Amino acid sequence: MPNVEFDKSQLLVFEKEMLGLYISDHPLMGAEATLAKHADCSLAELRELRDGEMRAVAGVVTSLQRRYTKRGDLMATFVLEDLEAAIEVMVFPRTMQEYGLQLADDTVVCIKGRLDLKDDDPKLICMELKRIELASNSGSVPLRINLPAPSLTEPLVTEIKRVLLEHRGPCPVFLHLGEKVLRLSEEFNVDCSSGLLAELRVLLGPTGIVT
Numbered sequence: 001m002p003n004v005e006f007d008k009s010q011l012l013v014f015e016k017e018m019l020g021l022y023i024s025d026h027p028l029m030g031a032e033a034t035l036a037k038h039a040d041c042s043l044a045e046l047r048e049l050r051d052g053e054m055r056a057v058a059g060v061v062t063s064l065q066r067r068y069t070k071r072g073d074l075m076a077t078f079v080l081e082d083l084e085a086a087i088e089v090m091v092f093p094r095t096m097q098e099y100g101l102q103l104a105d106d107t108v109v110c111i112k113g114r115l116d117l118k119d120d121d122p123k124l125i126c127m128e129l130k131r132i133e134l135a136s137n138s139g140s141v142p143l144r145i146n147l148p149a150p151s152l153t154e155p156l157v158t159e160i161k162r163v164l165l166e167h168r169g170p171c172p173v174f175l176h177l178g179e180k181v182l183r184l185s186e187e188f189n190v191d192c193s194s195g196l197l198a199e200l201r202v203l204l205g206p207t208g209i210v211t
Contacts, residue, residue, distance in 0.1 A: 028060055028083050033186045038110035038132055043085040051117040058110045058132060064103060069093060076103060080111065091126045099129040108132045142172045143192055144210035159203060164188045167196040176210055
């Protein structure tokens, strides 16, 4: 059976009832609590600080560029994004030598750095960097729920939400909506060994769980 595209009204039902916000394909969707454990402020809050302040922030690496200085030392620049904002990050040679192997596009990282507000566009000078593991850091296997377009109704979404919240645990939940895959907020993480799967199969049918 071919995948069916969801129309806008169907997605709006899902957004409002399940996520409480507009659907996003951002890789950090659902990982807010994990990021908050590693950061002392969001990227948007950096604009309220003073030049030279040190802060720890977390986000996903994008637009990574490596280049050599006139002295032949390797450095890098990239854009760090969270769910609210983005900022350019400079990694100078000494820091690059220590942490450069951890840098790659689309990796989630925590950065300790110094805020540079001298130019029109704020920058963060990276002093320390470490990768953050999201869903895999607990070793928990994610739960994947399949929702065909014709079955996506407001009562069903409400019932799924109730079931998930009654089986809270460490496993992240992903929803397959046709071609779109969404990760739910950590609020909906579940315990897959608590009878949840049987309850979902009764609710959604034998194809409701993606294996």
